[in-house]
Amino acid sequence: MALTSAVVFTIARLPSGWRYDATRSEIKGTPLRETGFSHVVITTSNAPQLGGFFAALGWHLHSTALSADAADFWGADMTQVAERWVAPSGACEAVLLPVTHTTAVLRPLDCAVTTPGGLFDINMRTWDSDWAREFLHTHGWRELVPAVAWQFGEVQTSEGLYIQDDGIVMAVMQRLSPPLEGIEFDRMSDVFNSTQMVSSVETTLAFLEVLGFERFIDHAGPLPGEGPRVLQLEQHPAETAGIHLSIAHPGAAMSGSIELIDVPEHPLPCLSVPTTGGRGLRALAIPCHDVAKTFAAVDDSAWSAQVCQPLAKRDLPGLLRGECFAVTAPDGGRLDLYQLTQ
Incomplete structure (x- = not known):
């Protein structure tokens, strides 16, 4: 908003x-870091249309095959190709993971x-x-x-x-x-x-x-x-x-x-959002200067149960490749934290 x-x-x-x-x-x-999120991870049955939107704005496409790590981490379809759309500034990426139109939103x-x-x-x-x-x-x-x-x-x-x-x-x-x-x-x-x-x-x-x-x-x-x-x-x-x-x-x-x-006076029931799979805004990816230190901070806190993907080295697209883990906020918003390498 x-x-x-x-x-x-x-x-x-x-x-x-x-x-x-x-x-x-x-x-x-x-x-722990100086920056906010750098990537938006999107699971979509409309990759050509979304890609056309970014292309028309001058974003640059980098396509990459999806690994077993991506399938486990996000629920991605390994038979598909991930699209990394990089903003002209180079400071922001949208990662499109194609799924079928029958995938629940x-x-x-x-x-x-x-x-x-x-x-x-x-x-x-x-x-x-x-x-x-x-x-x-x-x-x-x-x-x-x-x-x-x-x-x-x-x-x-x-x-x-x-x-x-x-x-x-x-x-x-x-x-x-x-x-x-x-x-x-x-x-x-x-x-x-x-x-x-x-x-x-x-x-x-x-x-x-x-x-x-x-x-x-x-x-x-x-x-x-x-x-x-x-x-x-x-x-x-x-x-x-x-x-x-x-x-x-x-x-x-x-x-x-x-x-x-x-909205304190008009609360609504919270949606149940799966930690992997689904279709829509899947995750925000956040760079860390020391991802292991960030993971330890979460693991040693009262929020350790929010970890949905443990710290591990994974073969993910682009800058997300390497050590990373994922957590969900109290209402299900997923955040992927990855090691900053450049």
Whole structure:
């Protein structure tokens, strides 16, 4: 969702009710890592269409055969070929793992936006929301929530949600005013943020802290203006439509950040999301300077039961090859942690 994406670059002018937190790494010293997620792993029955979307934006394709390790780690089909789509910046990848159209989706296409369970969306920026809508329609995305222009503090943004047939949701943001500075991209940006709808923001944050993520944006209460429409909360009275939203990253950056949202007054049952297989947003992959140290931190914590794939050396596509492990957040969002080798 990245409802606060524009705010991050105007920290000193956060709207009333929004709070900037110093990261714990600023207090404790060197964190486990300095970056957020670098890869989005997608299991899809629409690889040609999704690949066409990335290709049209100038992303570069690297194809690779899938190993037995990939089949075990993700539930991938070894008879297929993985597609690594690398953003023009080189800082972000989408890994497409083809599956059949009969494979169950991880999040039903008709579930309410704020339903907890798994990974909800990926976020990209655009310079032109109208252009992006037509472009996305051309490549198999349809509107889940039409773009909404809304104001918070001195920042005005337009945000819309799009969904495709694997149940993958994309939030597309355009900064309306003041101009977005310090970020360069062509028509659409890298994937810079991913949202999880959760049962409890605080519980999931406690889990992410073990992985080196720290909250740097926090909001509790109603969303200003037309903001509730983005989360399909406009039907509720304003006094009960408040949310708790936090964004976490090891270095307080909106680049590979993880956003968490819960709706205290209108909770929904959590989806049951399998740890492997399925179709949709399968995992976010996070680089580690010392993946063994990160694994030990999880294994020695109260969250050791969240490990769904143990630390091991695996033959996975591209930069993900080598030592890695996987965990699931309390509501099923999967995170793959891998050894940074360059």
